[in-house]
Amino acid sequence: MARKNLTFHLAERPKGNIVPGKTFNLVETDAPTADDLKDGQLLVENIYLSLDPAMRTWLYDIRSYTPPVAIGEKMRGGAIARVLASKSSKAKEGEFVFARSGWTEVAVVGEAEFDTIDLPKGTQLTHAIGAAGMTGLTAYFGLTEIGKPKAGETVVVSGAAGATGSVVGQIAKINGARVVGLAGSDEKCKVLTEELGFDVALNYKAPTFAEDFVKATPDYIDVYWDNVGGDILEKALARAAPHSRFVICGGISGYNSLDQENHGIRNIFQVITQRIRMEGFIVFDYRDRYPEGKKQLGQWIAEGKLKAKETIVKGGLKVADAAMSSLFDGGNTGKLLVEVKPIDQEEVSRYVTKYLAR
Template sequence: MARKNHTFYFAERPVGEIVPGRTFNYVEADAPTAEELKDGQVLVETLYLSLDPAMRGWLQEFRSYMPPVAIGDRMRGDIVGRVLASKSSKAKEGDLVYSFAGWTEMLILDESNINVLKLPPGAKPTHALGVLGLTGLTAYFGLSKIGQPKPGDTVVVSGAAGAVGSVAGQLARIMGAKHIVGIAGSEEKCKLLTEELGFDAAINYKSPTFREDFSKAVPDYINVFFDNVGGEVLETALHLAAPFSRFVMCGSISGYNKFAEGTDGIPEIAGVRNLYRVITHRVRMEGFIFTDFLQEVPEARAQLAQWLAEGEIKAKETIVKGGLKVADTAINQLFTGGNTGKLIVEVKPYEEVSNSSVINQCFQ
């Protein structure tokens, strides 16, 4: 019997949360085979699928830094996969590869659409989707290019127990910040930040005393604010901003599910009522995405790999088991606080497909 393949195709633009079984169609078909390969192509089996907040915006009709996913298209996303067969000089059978391949179990890819993975000592394949991938690069460039923490600075990170925030706080310490505060959505996550990830203080934004707790956690003023949340959290941070502070505008996840008709598909993120402080305190607020710095990615990734190998950075992950079919349910954890660190779907465990040892280099 021919091997079957499963793929999620985009079916309906959601107004609020992604609805399992409705937003996407889960389709079964015959799997591609090695016999179908052309020169320069590889047959790849997905092992791990990255789930990211940015995906929610891709499902709307407005164009941001990427065009929206078209109805009927395979849902896009980053994967780590294994090469099953190859007609490419770039990758051989058994290699681990990274690709922006989308929500599917198997597919044929041109060699230009893959990167062969060579992981640093102690690293796991999933790290290529997190601390050594988009997550780590976003935190790294946001801090090094915009935040630029200096000795003595107070750095505050919102969404600090998430994929980007958990790395950003650790990088702030490495880059010399004096006092690092994390904002998270539960007491358990706050405890993780201070006891495992090296934050000096952590505050629960769901607490009824959040604003008071925020003020107490900041010894003077905020010099660098790394924002993943927006809304009330951003407003409160502006109230505590130091003159000439730097606000790194990375995300506004508090409003990603708030869409309404007549808004051109733009999320209704709560407005900030004290923007006048940007003027009075000469605050620099700058948005970015990691692809703004593509030429510097190899150097940045190598530095992150070194810090990971040395134990300077700890990678936090939430890995959802159950195969590809759970992806359209698991993605909502991003918006309900269900994940800690990087959210990943285990499509097929790496242990099942390889007994190879870790290679002591970073990405090719």
């Protein structure tokens, strides 16, 4: 009997939050097989699917850094995948790769749609999709190339308990900065200070947040990493030091309303008065330097200088659309992954020891 394959296709452009069972159609078909492969292609099965806030912006029909997902198109996304069959010299059957295979269980990917995984001893397979993968690379290049924190400076990170923010704060600490993290719960703030080494963590939902923020930045903000936008960005602008650097990575507070009228930042004049450098960036701009970033991130993880936080949602591919809501309601800490297929962790450990930790 042919293996069946589940795939999510975009059914409609959502207004506001993604609605499980409505925004996407979950379609079952026969899975592709090794017979479908052409030269240079792999047949892969997804193991861990990456969920990221930016995916919500791909569902709008607006001008962006990547074309929108078309109605009826398979939802795009990256995954740690196992190679089932290969006609590529870059990977062989049984290996694990990072595949841009989309929200599906089994897929055929070409050589431009997968990357081999190279991690140092002391790391885990999931790090290749998180702290030592695209998430970590975003933090690494955004902070080192735009933020450029110096020892003794104050770095403030919004969305600090998320996948990118948690790595940003730790890299800033490695560079000798004083780091203030902003998160949405006392529990997450505790993780930031007690596990990840942040100097201060503030709950932006607390009634005393505005006062606490001023107290936490007595010498003002030298580097601000923005994952959130909105009111928190305005508060950060009010605390900006002269010649500070604002790294605009995301604006998750507005991702569910980009198709609606959005009001501008009311105190943008601070950019002039404090001579702020405010710059947006996309990690794809640093594609030719990914090997450099992956090597450094992997080394920091192996040395214990960088800790990778992950939230893994189990239940298979079918829970992916519901799991997306965790990114917008604060349900995840660190990198959010969906376990598409349960995997024997002893198998993974043996694989990492044999193939990756060399």
